[in-house]
Amino acid sequence: xxxxxxxxxxxxxxxxxxxxxxxxxxxxxxxxxxxxxxxxxxxxxxxxxxxxxxxxxxxxxxxxxxxxxxxxxxxxxxxxxxxxxxxxxxxxxxxxxxxxxxxxxxxxxxxxxxxxxxxxxxxxxxxxxxxxxxxxxxxxxxxxxxxxxxxxxxxxxxxxxxxxxxxxxxxxxxxxxxxxxxxxxxxxxxxxxxxxxxxxxxxxxxxxxxxxxxxxxxxxxxxxxxxxxxxxxxxxxxxxxxxxxxxxxxxxxxxxxxxxxxxxxxxxxxxxxxxxxxxxxxxxxxxxxxxxxxxxxxxxxxxxxxxxxxxxxxxxxxxxxxxxxxxxxxxxxxxxxxxxxxxxxxxxxxxxxxxxxxxxxxxxxxxxxxxxxxxxxxxxxxxxxxxxxxxxxxxxxxxxxxxxxxxxxxxx
Numbered sequence: 001x002x003x004x005x006x007x008x009x010x011x012x013x014x015x016x017x018x019x020x021x022x023x024x025x026x027x028x029x030x031x032x033x034x035x036x037x038x039x040x041x042x043x044x045x046x047x048x049x050x051x052x053x054x055x056x057x058x059x060x061x062x063x064x065x066x067x068x069x070x071x072x073x074x075x076x077x078x079x080x081x082x083x084x085x086x087x088x089x090x091x092x093x094x095x096x097x098x099x100x101x102x103x104x105x106x107x108x109x110x111x112x113x114x115x116x117x118x119x120x121x122x123x124x125x126x127x128x129x130x131x132x133x134x135x136x137x138x139x140x141x142x143x144x145x146x147x148x149x150x151x152x153x154x155x156x157x158x159x160x161x162x163x164x165x166x167x168x169x170x171x172x173x174x175x176x177x178x179x180x181x182x183x184x185x186x187x188x189x190x191x192x193x194x195x196x197x198x199x200x201x202x203x204x205x206x207x208x209x210x211x212x213x214x215x216x217x218x219x220x221x222x223x224x225x226x227x228x229x230x231x232x233x234x235x236x237x238x239x240x241x242x243x244x245x246x247x248x249x250x251x252x253x254x255x256x257x258x259x260x261x262x263x264x265x266x267x268x269x270x271x272x273x274x275x276x277x278x279x280x281x282x283x284x285x286x287x288x289x290x291x292x293x294x295x296x297x298x299x300x301x302x303x304x305x306x307x308x309x310x311x312x313x314x315x316x317x318x319x320x321x322x323x324x325x326x327x328x329x330x331x332x333x334x335x336x337x338x339x340x341x342x343x344x345x346x347x348x349x350x351x352x353x354x355x356x357x358x359x360x361x362x363x364x365x366x367x368x369x370x371x372x373x374x375x376x377x378x379x380x381x382x383x384x385x386x387x388x389x390x391x392x393x394x395x396x397x398x399x400x401x402x403x404x405x406x407x408x409x410x411x412x
Contacts, residue, residue, distance in 0.1 A: 005374055008035035008072040008096075010062045010087060012047040013262075014254065015101050015128070016078030023366040024051060031370055033057075034072050037065040042261060066090040074373050077101060080174060081181040085110045088125065092117050097373045098125040099366070103190050104386065106182040108394055108412065111387045118383055126369050126379050127386035129194040131316075133361035133368065136331050139351045140318065141199055143327055148338060150324030152200055155304040158317045159192050166290065166310035167241040168255050171216050172277045176286035184288040185209070185400075186393040189308050192316070193294075194381075194389035196306065199320070202298040203388070208405040209396040211292025215311075221282035229280055230272040241281040243272050294396045 007024070009016050024031050035057035038044040048058055059065040062079060066087065074097035077087050085105040091098050092114075104111050104127060118125045131137055144152060161170075175181045175188075197204065226233035229243035236242045246256045246268055259277035260268050272278030290310040297303055315332035328337045336349040372379040395406045 004029070005031045005074060005370060006034045006072040007031055008037075008057070008065065008075045009033060009047065010037050010065060010075055010077045011079035011083075011101075012036055012038035012040070012043040013078060014258075016076055017043060017047055018254075019362040020076055020078065020099070020128075020366050021047070021051065023363055023370070026363075027367075027370070030374070035059070035065060037062045040262065062087055066094065070094045070096060073097060074099065074369075081106070081187060085114060088114055089117060092121050092123045092125070095121075096123075097369075098123065099128065099369045100125060101128050102386070102390075103182055103186050103393075104390055106178075106186055106394060108391055111390050115383050115387055124372060124379070125383045126372070126381065127383065128365060129191060129381055129386055129389065130361045130365045131191045131195050132198050132381060133364040134331075135351045135361075136329070136334065136336070137195060137199075139336055139349060140320065140327060140329055143336070143338060144199060144320065144322075148325055148340065149320065149322030149327060150341075151300075152302055152320060152322050154302065154321045155196060155199065156319040156321075157192055157196060157304065157306050158312075159189055159306070159308045160312035160315055160317065161188060161308060161310050162312060162314040163240060163310060164245075164250075164255075165314065167216075167281050168258070168277070170288050170290075170310070171241075171281045171284050171286045172243075172279055173258065176284060176288060178288055183393070183397040185211075185292050185294070185308060185396050186390065187288075189306065190386075190389045190393050192306055192308075193392040194386065195318075196296065196298075196304050197385065197388055197392075199318075200298050200302050200304070202300055202302055204392055204408060205297050205299060206405055206407045207294055207296045207392065207396055207399060209292060209294040209399040211289045211308075211400055213287060213289050215290055216281050216284070216286060218282055221280065225280055225282065227280055227283045228273065228278045230269065230278055233280065243278045243280075246272060246277065289400075292396070292400060294392075294399075296392070 024033055033051040033053055036047045036053050037059035039060055075091050076099045078101045081103055084100060088098055088100050104114060169175050170184060181187055222235055225235050229236050236244045246259050250256050260271040263271055263275045265271035292308050294306040318329040320327040324342055325340045334350050338347045368380050371377050395411060399406045
């Protein structure tokens with residue numbers, strides 16, 4: 001019988017504690033958590049209780065954890081974006097296998113340096129590009145590879161961020177400023193550039209990008225609106241971005257936990273009166289774009305467009321155009337439609353996409369990581385492939401700012 005794989009979690013927030021760690025509850029016979037670090041006492045204590053972490057494995061900071069000799073086989077790094085690279089470097093030096101939350105880094109130099117370090121040490125490092133693990137997108141890949149639509153010519157892919165998600169995370173929340181995290185196209189869409197690389201099976205040669213922050217700015221504030229939504233703002237009942245929804249529509253949503261408990265409050269009203277999530281969306285210090293599009297040229301003349309937009313409801317849409325047919329795919333509806341030019345037939349697929357975050361693919365991703373860490377099989381992706389997706393996003397942001405097309409071979 002194999003020994004259990006010992007895991008450590010660095011960052012017990014939503015991704016680490018609620019998306020990846022639960023795999024251990026279902027597969028306790030093969031893995032166990034022996035360490036956790038998180039500066040938030042409540043999150044830390046909840047994780048210790050749920051996963052029976054021994055006292056000697058509990059740390060307030062990641063720095064305290066990494067200062068110790070290796071105490072597990074693998075580490076899950078699920079902290080804020082700006083911390084990923086430094087913590088991953090320390091994990092490599094200590095000999096951990098690594099599951100790293102995306103993005104790796106907003107710096108191409110740091111991304112490539114991490115790959116070099118991992119290769120030199122022979123470290124297994126897997127980035128959480130979870131979308132390629134969904135049943136939904138695996139079906140699209142299967143259809144493309146079957147040849148049913150001939151050769152792929154163009155892909156139109158849309159990341160519908162959702163108006164409520166954007167207001168919470170990118171106006172009021174952790175990803176509202178590029179300098180504090182990363183450009184929004186990288187933070188939100190390195191999933192999507194990874195998908196485009198994987199679905200087409202081709203490298204990207206050049207790209208151009210356009211976008212800006214147009215709506216969520218002080219000059220667009222309605223006349224007479226309050227600085228805080230709860231302070232008697234006359235628009236709170238009609239504004240779709242009002243923070244009063246944490247008291248109503250979102251009162252049982254994970255967003256309310258972020259706005260209240262994770263900000264150090266016990267009462268929702270108090271949090272909205274004093275905390276950052278109670279601010280009017282037109283009175284914040286956000287600077288990330290609220291819409292952006294990227295035009296990409298791949299090998300063999302394949303083109304693609306990637307659109308990321310706040311002004312939408314949730315989930316991704318993908319349209320793949322081939323020489324012999326087309327695929328239209330709507331993730332929210334679990335709908336894949338294939339039209340065959342040769343026969344004129346139209347086929348509809350419902351792939352059984354689970355009604356869960358990322359379609360339940362977080363569990364599949366962790367399963368793949370655990371299997372590769374145990375030596376049972378190689379992972380479905382690699383650090384090299386993940387870095388390619390990051391390079392596209394970082395280059396897209398540079399193109400947007402500098403208003404020019406970027407030749408990737410020359411630029412890198």
